[in-house]
Amino acid sequence: MDFKTPLARRGFLATALGGAACAAIPARAASDAVATPPSVISQPPRQWGAAAGPAYFPDPDVIALDPSFSGLTYFAAPIRRIYDKGDWVEGPAWSSEGRYLVFSDVVQSKALRYIWETGEVTQFRPDSYAANGNCFDFQGRLITCEGFFRRVVRFEHDGSVTTLADKFEGKGLNSPNDVVPHPDGSVWFTDPGYGTNISEGHADEPGGPTNPDGRIRWKIGRELIGDIGGVRRQQDHVFRLAPDGTLKAVLLEKDVTCPNGLAFSPDFKKLYIASTPAGPGQKKGGDQAIHVFDVQGDSLTNGRIFADMRFHGAQMNPDGFRADVFGNLWCGVTGPLGLCGVFVFSPQGVLLGRIRLPQGCSNLTFAGPKRDHLVMCAGSALYMLQVGVQGAASS
Structure with missing residues (x-):
């Protein structure tokens, strides 16, 4: 780019925001007879829900940066908002x-719970105890990270609840964040400290890093059932829970500071x-990059940067992610x-395309009977986009 040559507003946005940005700016000149889609x-x-009006195809906020991205999307699918009554969905x-x-x-x-056939969102449990990450294991059981109790639990087929992990080396966990199953029966999860505050869990006991002077009344706010779990922020970890x-x-x-989202390759x-x-x-926080490790049994080796973001x-901030069947x-x-x-991203770390949302996306998954609908958690809302590929999943 010749920085000495002034850029028009359209040209600047097309350069700064990606290939479809120019078309996303509404027409201003009377001679511009072609309507431009909202973005x-x-x-x-752009408006959502009943106010959205007719859909534009392809969606202007689904942006290809590499020709191969067209094979991963479906040209006639718009981004839809399917829920908007949350505070921070995950x-x-x-x-x-x-x-x-x-x-x-x-x-x-x-x-x-979002019900596929009706599109309704209903209460799944009356209190999630500030839950964050969820996954279904290879037996179809729900595994959940509970921020308030600082533990990982599993909901059995008979309706009972099993605590899988709440302590490490005799000390309570921080706030398990994201969780994924492995076909060998193990469960892998991250344990940063994002739930060690009032909003997303509970603060530490007096003297802990998030309650150093003891002014925060850390035990109030939930009906406590048994052990509250962790009471003082510990070191960040990524854990493997064996069968x-x-x-x-x-x-x-020291390996990965503030570990958050995690996902296996297919x-x-x-x-x-x-x-x-x-x-x-x-x-001190993390480097806001995506790291990748080779899985060797119950250990990780050969750590490297997959994408610097x-x-x-x-500097973008990565959060939750999932792989499709081709390893993207x-x-x-x-x-x-x-x-x-x-x-x-491709398996080689090449940025193939992106999906613009009106809020940052905290996590996502592939859903639907064919596993070809991407559901994205973004702030207070859920967004859905039908894609041209299937997610790699355990259930």
């Missing part, structure tokens, strides 16, 4: 047996982990409006 970056902004997980999507509203402490219940730290804070030979900004009571001069990584990202949403 999350246009003025007036942890989407699809049940193929029940044909519903479970997701969490962390701040409202709700476990919710026999053995909990092993496969990564320490062949389970690689594990991707997002490193995110500093959590409560923590002075720098895009158009901005669909990653929820937060950052500036016009850049935030979903980034899609």
Whole structure:
């Protein structure tokens, strides 16, 4: 680019925000006879729900950066908002047996369910205890990360609840965040400190990093049933829970600081982990990159940067992600409006395309009977997009 030559507003946005940005700006000149579709970056902004009007095909906020991205999308599918009554939605997980999507509203402490046939969102549990990540294991059982009790639990087929992990080496966990199953029966999860505050769990006991002077009344706000779990923020970890219940730290804070989202490759030979900004009571955060490790049995080796998440001069923040059947990584990202949403990377780390959303995307999953609908958690809302590929999933 010749920086000495002034750029028109349309030209600047097309350069800064990606190939479809120019078409997303509403026409101003009387001679411009072709209507331009609304976008999350246009003025007036794109509308959702009943006010959205007719859909434009292809959707202007589904942007190909590599020709191969067209094979992963469906040209006649618009991004749709399917829920908008949350505070901070997270942890989407699809049940193929029940044909519903479970997701969490962390701040409202709700476990919710989107029913595929009707599009209704109903209460799944009366109190989720500030749950965040969810997944279904290879037996169809729901596994949930509970921020308030700082533990990982499993809901059995008979309706009972099993606590899978709440302590490591005699100390309570921080706030399990995201969780994925492995076909060998193990469960892998991240344990940063994002739930060690009032909004997303509970603060530490007096003297802990998130309650150093003891002014926060850390025990109030939920009906406590048994042990509250962790009471003081510990080091960040990534854990593997073996089928026999053995909990092993496969990564320490020095390996990946503030570990957040995680996902296996379809062949389970690689594990991707997002490193995110500093959590409560923590002075230094992560590098905001996606890391990848080789899976060797119950250990991780050969750690390296998969994507540094720098895009158009901005440091984007990766959060939750999932792989499709071809090994492409669909990653929820937060950052500036016009850049935030979903980034899609090839197995080699090439950015193939992106999906713009009006809010940063905290997590996502593939849903639907064919597993070809991408459901994205973004702030207070759920968005859905039919794609041209299927997600790699356990259930």
